[in-house]
Amino acid sequence: MELIVDLHIHSRYSRATSKDSNLEGLYRWGKIKGINIIGTGDFTHPAWFAEIQDKLEPAEPGLFKLRQDLAIAIDKTLPASIRKNLIRFALTVEISNIYSKNEKVRKLHNLVIMPSVKAVSQFNSALERIGNLKADGRPILGLDSKQLLTLTLDTDPSALFVPAHIWTPWFSMFGSKSGFNSIDEAFEELAPEIKAIETGLSSDPFMNWRIAELQKVTIISNSDAHSPQKLGREATILQSQVDYHDIINGIKTNDRRIVGTIEFFPQEGKYHYDGHRACNIRFSPKQTKNHQGLCPVCHQSLTVGVDNRVNELANLAEDYQPKRHKVVEYIIPLIEILAEMQEKTTAAKAVQTAYQKVILDLGNEFTILRKMPIIEIKDAGYEALAKAIVRMRQKEVHVEPGYDGVFGTIKLFTSNEERKKQLTEQIGLGWET
Ligand SMILES: [Zn+2]
Numbered sequence: 493m494e495l496i497v498d499l500h501i502h503s504r505y506s507r508a509t510s511k512d513s514n515l516e517g518l519y520r521w522g523k524i525k526g527i528n529i530i531g532t533g534d535f536t537h538p539a540w541f542a543e544i545q546d547k548l549e550p551a552e553p554g555l556f557k558l559r560q561d562l563a564i565a566i567d568k569t570l571p572a573s574i575r576k577n578l579i580r581f582a583l584t585v586e587i588s589n590i591y592s593k594n595e596k597v598r599k600l601h602n603l604v605i606m607p608s609v610k611a612v613s614q615f616n617s618a619l620e621r622i623g624n625l626k627a628d629g630r631p632i633l634g635l636d637s638k639q640l641l642t643l644t645l646d647t648d649p650s651a652l653f654v655p656a657h658i659w660t661p662w663f664s665m666f667g668s669k670s671g672f673n674s675i676d677e678a679f680e681e682l683a684p685e686i687k688a689i690e691t692g693l694s695s696d697p698f699m700n701w702r703i704a705e706l707q708k709v710t711i712i713s714n715s716d717a718h719s720p721q722k723l724g725r726e727a728t729i730l731q732s733q734v735d736y737h738d739i740i741n742g743i744k745t746n747d748r749r750i751v752g753t754i755e756f757f758p759q760e761g762k763y764h765y766d767g768h769r770a771c772n773i774r775f776s777p778k779q780t781k782n783h784q785g786l787c788p789v790c791h792q793s794l795t796v797g798v799d800n801r802v803n804e805l806a807n808l809a810e811d812y813q814p815k816r817h818k819v820v821e822y823i824i825p826l827i828e829i830l831a832e833m834q835e836k837t838t839a840a841k842a843v844q845t846a847y848q849k850v851i852l853d854l855g856n857e858f859t860i861l862r863k864m865p866i867i868e869i870k871d872a873g874y875e876a877l878a879k880a881i882v883r884m885r886q887k888e889v890h891v892e893p894g895y896d897g898v899f900g901t902i903k904l905f906t907s908n909e910e911r912k913k914q915l916t917e918q919i920g921l922g923w924e925t
């Protein structure tokens with residue numbers, strides 16, 4: 493069956509996360525969004541790992557489900573349109589590896605996915621000797637990424653190790669500030685064990701395919717959600733069985749089980765362009781070059797974004813596209829579409845209520861954004877939303893790229909007249925969350 497998979501998330505034990513980042517919250521939002529396999533995140537944190545063992549129970553091989561009493565209580569509060577969506581959890585963590593290699597400080601984030609509680613316990617005991625796992629759900633370890641890879645595969649050969657958001661400047665494998673220039677440089681003779689990479693919000697598969705060595709690995713996408721509402725900002729689509737091993741083997745071999753990815757428009761990511769947030773400077777790679785990489789306001793070097801860094805490492809031209817490639821779908825989160833239509837922020841009560849109403853009437857978010865025939869959306873009374881979704885699916889968007897930690901903006905409508913407000917009039921009551 494088609495599975496929507498999001499393996500990179502954080503619990504409330506990670507820094508700068510929402511207090512609702514718990515298993516119940518992930519279950520609830522997984523159903524609302526239409527995600528099937530959700531990473532637990534943070535399994536190295538002792539309190540979170542205890543909670544995982546208390547609130548999840550074994551389901552299909554290598555996968556877990558929310559304890560029945562908890563699931564029933566949540567299902568009762570959800571509209572019938574989404575109650576039946578299948579939700580399973582996989583055991584995952586992101587680790588921040590900070591170390592020095594070839595006389596440079598390296599900071600890489602890596603995802604580790606494990607098939608069993610036993611494997612996680614064993615892995616955690618090994619890591620406990622290296623660093624403090626209690627301080628942060630995403631622990632910082634002074635361990636070479638290559639050693640972490642070795643430890644992962646030694647613990648369980650069916651584990652998966654994935655360099656995370658590989659282009660972000662400060663903490664990633666190819667980051668301009670602290671990364672490497674190739675998988676080989678980072679992992680040496682173990683480079684062939686890197687079977688997959690994560691695009692991150694600021695890059696898409698087409699950008700990654702310009703790097704010859706990345707054509708040999710599977711490209712996956714995840715949300716890196718710090719609150720359950722952000723689940724599925726990006727995700728991976730598989731055609732596989734509901735079974736850890738089938739999913740992970742699909743990822744490791746990049747065979748037909750990998751259908752493709754669901755992507756943020758990469759310009760919307762926080763590090764797409766170059767710039768200085770404090771100096772209000774946003775530059776394209778070309779502008780950066782014209783200024784010799786320096787900020788015209790403070791004269792310090794600019795934070796080089798993902799677009800620039802991809803150009804630096806690319807072996808292939810900007811317009812290169814592989815002849816055959818996996819599906820790449822671009823989405824804008826439904827709440828952002830509704831906020832734009834109502835000219836309000838995503839936090840506005842009216843926008844939140846509209847979101848609930850749409851889910852209640854039409855079903856989960858991914859079905860609405862990706863699959864639902866436009867006529868059905870219209871027939872349910874959502875004319876303006878139907879128009880917005882057509883534009884999103886056809887990639888007719890207006891973009892201001894993100895830079896130096898500032899999210900970019902994506903607009904579907906250009907003029908105020910176009911911003912139909914009838915949606916506000918259709919709003920009745922949502923359901924209680
Ligand atoms: Zn990270």
Ligand SMILES: [Zn+2]
Nearest residue numbers: 768771787790
């Ligand atoms: Zn500056």
